[in-house]
Amino acid sequence: MSQSFVQNFQTLSTVLSHSEETDILLATPLKNPGQMAQFFRGQVRSPLLFRNALLWLSEIVESRFYRPDLWRYLDPVVTCEPQRVRLECFSSCASVYGRVDFEADFFNGYALQTRGTTHVNFNPAFIKSLSQLRPGQRAVLEVGDQFLALATETAREIEVKVTLSERWLRGFLQSQALFRRATLWKSLPTLAARQFLLQLKASDTGERCLCLRGAQLQSLPIRPTGLPEAELLEVSGLHRLGLFRKLIPHLQSLDIYQTHANGPTLWVAHLPQARLTLALSSTVKHGFSGEGEALRSLSQIAPQAELDFLRMLVAGLESFTLEELSQLAEISIEQSTAWVDTLASEGLLGFDNHADRYFYRVLPFVQARQGRLENSQALFSQEKVSLEQVLALPGGLTAQGWIQGQSAEYHAELALQGGYLSQGNCTCRWIQRHGLQRGPCKHLLALRFAAEAHLAQVSPPVAGEHHAPPLA
Incomplete structure (x- = not known):
């Protein structure tokens, strides 16, 4: 007589190779096959900053800077890594990309069970519980394969996994291709960054030219004469930076990245143990889902066997540069660039401009149609x-x-x-x-x-x- 025994696991076992050692992470079994696998759990050290950062994300996904009469999305993507938790989103018009990176030190007890990615909907009950957080209150963030939960002293709100739109997936592909070509334009210290953001107006919807006058960054309606091209940055739809307003009290510095002439810009705000990345598309009428930057590196020749190997390779890396990937995979930089864009089109990679590195995250759907x-x-x-x-x-x-x-x-x-x-x-x-x-x-x-x-x-x-x- 034969018997069958079925064991359910939360995830696959993983082998991580480092320069001096190799870590073997064995998957833990589910005690109850019906339970939801957990990626991460950590108690927030700064409830006020945590509240404002997540409300900032909520404000982004609710925003429509073009055709405000149309639908809205409310679905941030959450990725748990060994050193940080990332939450990403787009505005509903897809002209703004936002990401919050909470470093491990942001939490009192960073308990990562396994790396993973999910996407949830910020419902009114969750937003209400988040809005009621105050300094000194207990707040615990939990992230799993099928959920995100916020436990406070009075309640535990759970958001379940939802289906993301194909438009967002196209946006993730195009944005990472743009971000990796961005270069640092200026870095503003605390006072200059706060002054600049406070002077922004809701009427700054057209073309503006940015330049430094002394230590202050100014927004001008016309291009000033006598300044080198490298000292000027043209931005359309600058009013979208008003999304930063509620985070100004936490702001420590602001890095500004440019892509190409009249192209998208990135604004990286440094906070205590956290970073915010806000990217503006070239104009409010052009969402990131319609940008075609990634297509400039995609090649017709992409051998399936090599791509399969690359998928397994990047899955074992927390983050990497193109040079590191080329060395590990023993391929050229040109091949790395093209194949990385292919993997990104499958929802496997994002790009962190502050670290100048790709990060691995699996969006739970297949390649979006281009x-x-x-x-x-x-x-x-x-x-x-x-x-x-x-x-x-x-x-x-x-x-x-x-x-x-x-x-x-x-x-x-x-x-x-x-x-x-x-x-x-x-x-x-x-x-x-x-x-x-x-x-x-x-x-x-x-x-x-x-x-x-x-x-x-x-x-x-x-x-x-x-x-x-x-x-x-």
Whole structure:
């Protein structure tokens, strides 16, 4: 006679390799298969800051800076890591990204059972309980696979896991691709940062030019003359920074990052044992879900076996840089960049500008559909691309060609450097209207795929030598 025994576990066992040791984390079994697996539990050291930070997130997800008459989302994504808890969200119009990073020292007893990610809805009862927190009151945060709970002296509010929209997933993909290319513009100390945020007006909805005058950051309606380009930062929809207002008393410093001319900006506020990241899209009309920055690094050639290996590799890393990933996986920086964007499109990675590192988090849904990517792959596979010229260069290539669309034929040309589409032009309406500010069009992507496939059929060029293989 045979018997079957079934054991349920909270998660998979994990092996973490460090420079000096290897940690084997064995999964713990569920005592009750119906219970909800817990990732983290910790008592908050500063209830007032915790309250204001989570209410800040709630205000972001409720905000619509464009078309305020439409629907709203209320679903932050929560990730528990060995050294911190992150909560991420977008505004309902997707023109603002917000993230709170609570460091381990923010909690009195950082009890992490396993790494994990979930997403919940901040309902009115949870917001009410959160709003009633006062200094000195006991507050315990619990996060699990299917829930987030806040236990206070008088109540325990539980928010359960909900379904996220595909628009948010597209936003997570595009935002990380933008963030990793952002560079630090200015760092403001406590007084200058608070003065700047307090002077913002709700009427600052158009284009503003930022510059430092002495130690003070000023917002001007026109570009001042006589200042170097590097000392100026143009921002549209600056009024969205008003979301920072309730956190001003906690503010210690403010770092400002820029991406490219007239592009999205990032604002990282440093608080005691916590950080807030607020990102503004290029304009309030353009949400992060519509930006196409990640498409500038995606390549048609992405071997499944290598991607499977990379998924397992990053799952064992708390965070990493492209250089570290390249060394561990024994691949080039160009491959790392393209494949990291592919993994991000599956909801596996985010980017922390303060640490300048990727972090691992699993969003519980499959790859979001990228309309431009799917359409470009169709153009390529259906042989709608006619190459005029392909020139292989050290670390990149240039290409020109014609792409047959549904209603017209378009001429496109591009330049790749280090796997990144650094230059591109097309006669289609999308590029004529946006340039590359919102990512490449489907015609440029199809041209890239065709050019890469053409070069893959010939011998690689000698380093430093220009190579133009014959076209059929």
